[in-house]
Amino acid sequence: MNERGTVAAGIDTHKDTHALCVIDLVGRVVATGSYAADGEGYDRIAAAIGDPRDCVVVGVEGTGSYGAGISRRLAELGYDVVEAVRPKRERRMAGRDKNDPADAERAARDALAGKASGTPKAGGGWAEALRFRMVARDAAVSESTRAANSAHALIVTAPAPIRGELGGMKTPALMKALSRRRRARDVVESSLWESLRSLSLSWIGAKKAAAAHEEAMREILLANAPALPGIHCCGTISAARLAVTAGDNPERVSGESAFASLCGASPVEASSGKAKRHRLNRGGDRQANRALHTIARQRMRRDSRTKLYVDKRTKEGKSRREIERILVRYIAREVYGALVRPTDAACEPYRASARAAKSERLRAGATQAQASRALGVASARISEMERGRLVDAPLLQRHRSWLESLSAGERWGNPE
CATH class of the missing domain: 1.10.260 (434 Repressor (Amino-terminal Domain))
Structure with a gap:
């Protein structure tokens, strides 16, 4: 935060327009406006805020979505940009206006008061490239799943001879068999075979696309954070999900405990009376949390040291879910070290x-x-x-x- 500045700004972001509010250090509104969400609009917002040396801080809503572009542009120009979190409906004060200028003003006040202090993801680096690949890979996986489910559903309702021929086949073998053209006796059977062939070709193409994206992600990880896929039982997809959560500037996270909280892996106390225990953290990035749990479950199945630890904790009265949460917290510490120190012991x-x-x-x-x-x-x-x-x-x-x-x-x- 620039302590020598004289103004603070808040931006409420949307797909097509951004609302700006500039306030002085005592909270008086200096300027407001609405600007297009494009390069020209970003420069007009910067001009309305003024010299970066005169601005204490800029609070931006949605820095990971609609506010990503303006956040990067203001950071390039030298402004101190922080993420302003949108309040939940029940936390808004009754009787207050709810519109874009009011939201921008609230973002500016929260940023000036220090309530909004999170550093946005930098974007534009290898982690952003991973995110692009991950989105495309997930879409390909969803497409292959949809095609396989549709094919199985058609086979269930197919005529008995076709159902008998294809009903017991596993998905890969089934799709390979369906990709070949078949002779049909009538228009109904012809439509069925052509529909199944179309679904099989869609499945095969989606599988190839998913594999290509996964290989590209592996190469990106090995070139930029080889310690991450080097973690025991951490595959390419889990490593990519964790890297995307941290972003291109993992140092923005203050420490391994903050990273665990970001991943929803920090313990939440749920003690009552004589029972002292912790429960699941339902917050944080759920994709990163999923990756940590995937690693933990693989270790519980395959790693001999982890199996011994599970046996020990089980004898102490811990449930399997509680043991998994303990392991997830430990793995989060490992992952944070691999992200911020990619050439260390990991x-x-x-x-x-x-x-x-x-x-x-x-x-x-x-x-x-x-x-x-x-x-x-x-x-x-x-x-x-x-x-x-x-x-x-x-x-x-x-x-x-x-x-x-x-x-x-x-x-x-x-x-x-």
Whole structure:
């Protein structure tokens, strides 16, 4: 917050227009207005607020949806932008106006009073790229599920010979069988086979699209946060969901306890009398919470250390759900460390591979300068990568391929 400023601003965001309210430090309304939600409108809002050095803070509603564009633009111009949370209907004071200018004024007052202090997601980086891929992948999965359900429903009501032929088949084999054209005896059977074939082709295409998006997400994670998929029992989808929740600026979260609260994994006390216990936190980002629970359940099924822990806690009288919530809280701590320190202990497999690459280079008698020329990067990047300070999985893979070519007698570049 800019303590030297003389005004504060609040913005109520919508799809097509944004409402602005500017107040001074004693709460008097200085300016109001409505602006288009586009690039020109963003610049007009900035001009109405004034110099960033004169503005204490800007509270923006919906920084993750309709307010994403204006939040990024104001941050680029140097304004201190915070997220203003829309109040629930029951928390609004009776008798107060409910309109866009009033909402913008409330956002400005909350931001000035410190009630709105959350830092918005930066956007525009690798986490945002993951979010795009995740949306498309989820849509493809939903489409494949819809197609499979529709096909099974048609088979249930199909004539007995067709139902007998297809009724016991698993979905992948069924879709492969339905993708082939069939001869029909009449118009009804012809329509049935063509409908089933159309659904099977839709299922196959959706499955291929989902797999392609998942592979792209894996590459993004390995290039930017290899520690995250390196967490035990954390798959690509779970890692991507957690990265999207944190955003491109995970440092905006004040600590691992705040991250656990953001994911709905922080314990909520539910004690009564002699019973001391904690219950489920129903708040937070539900997609991140789902990812944490997925990791916890996989560990409870497959990890020997986790199984021993579950047995111990069970003997203490804990229910399976309570044990899972304890594990989820621990995993949230792991995930936060992987997000803010992608080259620390959680990324030990990557660092071990980088150290091994350095040893191979020294055995081959090659210098960092030769490696940098062969790979087309600065020698400083080679040094940082081999020490584990630079996380760049594609570059490490290229480096190891170059070292293999040296051992095979090939020559990359002309060392001086």
